Amino acid sequence: MLNGFLPSSGPTRNQIFAGSVQREGDAFVVEVNSRVTAVTSAVPALGFPSSLLNAASANTDIIRPGDTLTLTIYENVNDGLLSGENANASAISSIQVDGAGFIFIPYAGRIRAAGNTPEQLREIITRNLDEQTPDPQVIVIREVGDGATVTVSGDIGGEGIYPIERPTRRLSGILAAAGGVTPDPEITQVTVIRGGQSGTVWYEDIFLEPQVDIAMRDGDRILVEEDSRSFTALGATAAQTLVPFESRTISALEAIASVGGLNPNLADPTGVFVLRNEPEEMANAVLGRSDLIGTQRFVYVLDLTAPTGMFEARDFAIRDEDTVYVTSAPITQWNNAISALTGTLTNAAGTANTLSSLGQ
Template sequence: MGSLGMLRLLVVLIVSTTLSGCMITPREGPMSSEIETQSKQEEYVVVDVDASIVDGLSRFNPVGLRKNFSSSRYNAHVSTVGVGDVLSVTIFEADSGGLFSGANGNRAVFPQVAVDRDGSISLPYSGLLKVKGKTPLQVQDLIVESLEGKAIQPQVMVSVVENESNRITLSGDVSKPGLYPLPINGVRLLDAVAEAGGSKFPARETYVTLVRGDRQGVQLLETVIAQPDENVYVAQGDRIYISHDPQRYTVLGAVKKPSVYTFDASSISVLEAIAAAGGLNDNRADATGVFVFRYEDPKILESLNIPHSREVRGKVPTVYRINMQHAKSYFYAQSFHLQDKDSVFVSNAKGVEIGKLLNLINMATSSVKNVAVTTNYIDNLAD
């Protein structure tokens, strides 16, 4: 084969290789039909959104702080004595000439009685008394019991002067982090946060973490404000952490402005999310394929009678599908509210893929014509 023949063969190979590589059209994501088909293999749940789904999601009220911490007044905090506390103890006797008779009459005052590291106090004629974990009233009864048969019908008053142990810790994104004493009658979470100057950021962007022993709960501050049951009583030793973590959602696919968006209101619907992204792209969008990707609480799916077989970290991979070709679906999209980290995806219409294929065919046809012209030119050179 001569040099011109080699050149001719090289041109044909280059064009054919280019065409074969272009037969796979690029896409931003799966087609609507592929999402449902692949769900059986990938073990995620596809749920078609209708009136019953929207109603079920709106009625479901997931438990938050109240699941692990009681919110009733019955369980309000009762102040107890702890290590490091300082007590004021006053002992009265019914008649003079008793153990505690003196310049102050038939009484004795001990204004600074410290609770030692063993949780005990020491008083004259009473000896060492274990008071850790007891209320002031219980300490009074304990002292009276220790003086029976020694003092004349003793009566005792005990108050906490310095309550080092009966404190909570507030830290994170509050104006005045630190240790705060608890009132005897107890205090609710929002009041405790307010005592620390409140959150530095809007409530819809702020989370509250409450740690009590080996229990922990997390809730959006805005939810604590809106739902009284979430505004639980805090207790001795509680650690409260306020963190700024704006809620976000993602809009992808056939929209005009795909991006990550933050919640600019307490609640964002699917319709508002699409509008924020510039709306559907009329030239590309498949109106039947508007999807919301979410790791869903299995209890929600069970309440909706939707079977599932796989959980990831206690959540079920779920895809909610909204058919926007039906006018009523706009009401569904308006009532379907997004959650933090949700992803909204609008798939391409089938016609878009057909259009891409037609363009490739046109490219192929044009390329073949160019090959023919080039090879004819090479043949003429050979002649």
């Protein structure tokens, strides 16, 4: 009877069970066991689509529009076309390949550079100059340019646009060139966007799983972010707060520990609840049904005093936006009732004494 008018930090264990679908409520109340733990742990993993995983390494030797070239031309005469009097070599630096892919070389004319390797371009220039000067020798160097580049942003040492070169052909090389990630590597996610395709992986997997260290392509965009998942802890715990994930996975037992554990003076260890909205497929799998449609409300029940209760709490995975709620023990409810009642009587007695003294 006292529970009807006493203030409470949240619903009691019995009140939560009373709100179940089985009792005409709006949430499925499910006691956690090994089967439920196994089913609910099957969540989609992060990863790249096959179009990104199967892309071959880019040929960084191919010249592209926007690249910068340096040419050195040796002529077999002392007074050459390009070298001038008393010299047999000339250097032409910072030649940028135009948007159409061409460069202009005196006496060789307008030459298409894009699509060729430096060696192929060297042969083209040599042939064009061969008619103008005897036995020309050409050296072509492709410098850093803005032809094939990747954009990196987010929680990274240096945001910016980075060229794809031999050391940066793959994702790990680009991230290293950008100064590495700034959050804890364990909870850092890396998203690669390529055209209409995108995928997200854990940063550490790029180095642990070779296939995840994908080849870079011109125009790729890379976003580095700290894991944004969190859960809410409420009720008879040492702290009631929003808790960010500090590792890839976190169990119910770790979730309780992360907020200081159960409040020894208040908590009911038989009443640890995890509130969650389950998607249709997962809801049907947990209940062994196939008729549920749409997202369903679930309340998972953990009894830490049961023979396997601690093991179930250790194995049950917490997900993003979960609410972990610990009810107060029945004795706490009784003590609160007695305290409220005796406090009311004490206040009433004090008021009576005050009125009596005023009447004197």
